Amino acid sequence: MSREDYAALLLQLANLAVWLVLPGNTLRFRHLVHVEATERTWYIREWTHAEPLYIGHRRREALNPEHLTAASQLSTALGTVSLHSPLWMAVRCLWGGLVTGWFHNRYLLIWIALESLFGPRDPGEVRYRLSQQLAFFLAEKREARYDLFRAAKKDYAERSKVVHGEGGGVKRDDWEALIDRAEEWVRAALVKILKSPELIATFSDPQRRDELLEGGVFFPRGGV
Numbered sequence: 001m002s003r004e005d006y007a008a009l010l011l012q013l014a015n016l017a018v019w020l021v022l023p024g025n026t027l028r029f030r031h032l033v034h035v036e037a038t039e040r041t042w043y044i045r046e047w048t049h050a051e052p053l054y055i056g057h058r059r060r061e062a063l064n065p066e067h068l069t070a071a072s073q074l075s076t077a078l079g080t081v082s083l084h085s086p087l088w089m090a091v092r093c094l095w096g097g098l099v100t101g102w103f104h105n106r107y108l109l110i111w112i113a114l115e116s117l118f119g120p121r122d123p124g125e126v127r128y129r130l131s132q133q134l135a136f137f138l139a140e141k142r143e144a145r146y147d148l149f150r151a152a153k154k155d156y157a158e159r160s161k162v163v164h165g166e167g168g169g170v171k172r173d174d175w176e177a178l179i180d181r182a183e184e185w186v187r188a189a190l191v192k193i194l195k196s197p198e199l200i201a202t203f204s205d206p207q208r209r210d211e212l213l214e215g216g217v218f219f220p221r222g223g224v
């Protein structure tokens with residue numbers, strides 16, 4: 001990766017970090033300009049378009065110093081993620097989903113991010129196990145886990161309609177709520193992971209991730 005491409009990647013990660021902290025807001029830049037200095041002046045070597053994050057119906061909110069501090073910490077953590085890991089696949093697919101407003105593409109990419117984080121490598125019972133592992137990772141209480149498990153299973157069925165060419169079967173009136181839930185699950189998971197170097201390492205290794213998630217199901221925190 002060139003120095004210029006790496007700098008562009010860091011800017012993208014900073015923008016994503018802002019979204020993770022406050023989904024109704026992003027860094028508002030549209031162009032990336034690579035300039036170089038000579039003895040007499042500056043000149044533009046490259047000028048490219050930057051993909052803006054599409055926030056949809058979310059209401060913009062003002063960023064305060066606490067938001068920026070949290071985003072800076074998440075951005076630094078994102079920069080440590082291996083580009084050849086399930087965690088990076090989740091980050092990249094989330095980004096791909098956020099730069100498009102088309103429901104079907106956005107929804108599928110966000111679900112690929114969820115599958116990168118919580119989908120078992122064994123394809124059997126993917127819907128059940130993904131929903132279960134997502135619930136045990138994010139929710140603390142038994143009732144909340146059960147509600148999240150049921151919601152994820154239900155929404156996974158809608159995701160499957162899109163994957164199998166039956167996207168027309170997903171009611172347009174449901175699009176907004178489906179997107180909101182999927183985005184919030186990915187956002188909550190990534191924020192939790194990125195705040196812990198140990199979890200970053202675990203979710204970057206498929207074997208360690210599976211051991212953690214299966215352990216969370218069979219040996220939950222606090223035994224509840």
